[in-house]
Amino acid sequence: MAQDLDLAQPSAEDTLGRLAADRDLLGRAGTAQRVAEVLRDRIAEGALPPGTRLSEHALGAALGVSRNTLREAFRTLVDGRLVVHEMNRGVFVRTLGPDDVVDIYAVRSALEGTGLRAATGAAPERIAALEAAVAGGEAAARAGDWAEVGTADLRFHRALAALAGSARIDEFMNRLLAELRLAFLAMPSARGLHEPFLRRNREIADLLTAGDTDGAAAVLERYLDDARRMICDSMRADGA
Amino acid sequence: MAQDLDLAQPSAEDTLGRLAADRDLLGRAGTAQRVAEVLRDRIAEGALPPGTRLSEHALGAALGVSRNTLREAFRTLVDGRLVVHEMNRGVFVRTLGPDDVVDIYAVRSALEGTGLRAATGAAPERIAALEAAVAGGEAAARAGDWAEVGTADLRFHRALAALAGSARIDEFMNRLLAELRLAFLAMPSARGLHEPFLRRNREIADLLTAGDTDGAAAVLERYLDDARRMICDSMRADGA
């Protein structure tokens, strides 16, 4: 029972924003769960780009786990839509199409819109989380760290949905944004993808603290429309 | 590779309303997937009530599958929140608490509300699905089939969320209602649980076809508040 998990490099910088704040709250994690988390991270980083075949033999050897354990981890990833399972062919890192992006942004609109409508009367620390995310994005932009701008952007919109105060909405939003990362990976430049929206996030946060939910909702809708269009256009240009 | 799946009895009546219209669209299903589906059905029926331990040895023998395959099926059920996995202790059918019910109804409000707001401009066949579900519930009530009234109710509200036209919202709603069934199982009478809400569903459908989305939204909110209260009250009375 000696698990190596060799591929788990230091990774000291991702202590914050851990998306896996799920069910390891009180209990230790099993091997399959840890394997799933490692693979999730590698996929999000782009180390395992869309279309990559996840060979049971090769991955099992690399991670030092048995094929049985690996297959259990795969089930979790399939449920998270990060990989697809083709019968008798194996599992592959998912490749998103424009239709997926359209649907994801429709759900974002529903979830973040729900959060906005719940903003009046939301706990003040949730509003503070919004402000912190916006400020973090702006600081990262000044430092030229566009990857960090991207994660701050996701953090801001996660905080937007979290205004609803529902654990299940939070989890759904997490899964959704993890899936959306697959589309981000196909984009040419992180800067071009995230920079134009820094100002919109600031606007939304300011309008919200001023109590203007309708105004914030309007800006949010334009944000989502523009971002969706940008990603879909890039996808179609890439495919042509 | 001879799979029995003995527990899969005829079940001729559940051809409609199959919740598992997920990913067996074009490919055959693997054993683990079929096992997960069987267990899902048994849990929804109440044959495996909340708190039941799902022993690997016993279940594997009963279903004629190996422990490895069974464990893969468990992963899927864990992700669907139908069972909980306690490390080194096994998996148990989930027991919902009042806080879970509160959260589920908050999400229902968000999802069904989103559907309502998208009603104007939704495809006419989606509106027809609403009407069909309401009519089905009324017919079942006249026949005294309260279990069927319950599934018609779920079908109606699933159709409500489906007005948004998003595949991911549909899937989320399915998972949510499957989870909610766990709470229904603990209620004393299916009739008392569903009968009071037949009239509300009718009202919502009529207001929607008349184009009064705001009116429909108001009725929906009262529906959800009352249903949540009823279930939570019953839970607390049960636990005391």
Add this chain to the structure above:
DNA sequence: GCATATTTGTCCGTATGTATA
């Protein structure tokens, strides 16, 4: 509190079917 039985966690080996070069 301790010894024992049961059950899970994880690995390995292997037979069979399926897809692909």
Add this chain to the structure above:
DNA sequence: CTATACATACGGACAAATATG
């Protein structure tokens, strides 16, 4: 069309954790 590689699924093994007397 055959050969090869791989996924599917089973069964057995053993350590570790948990439940039981």
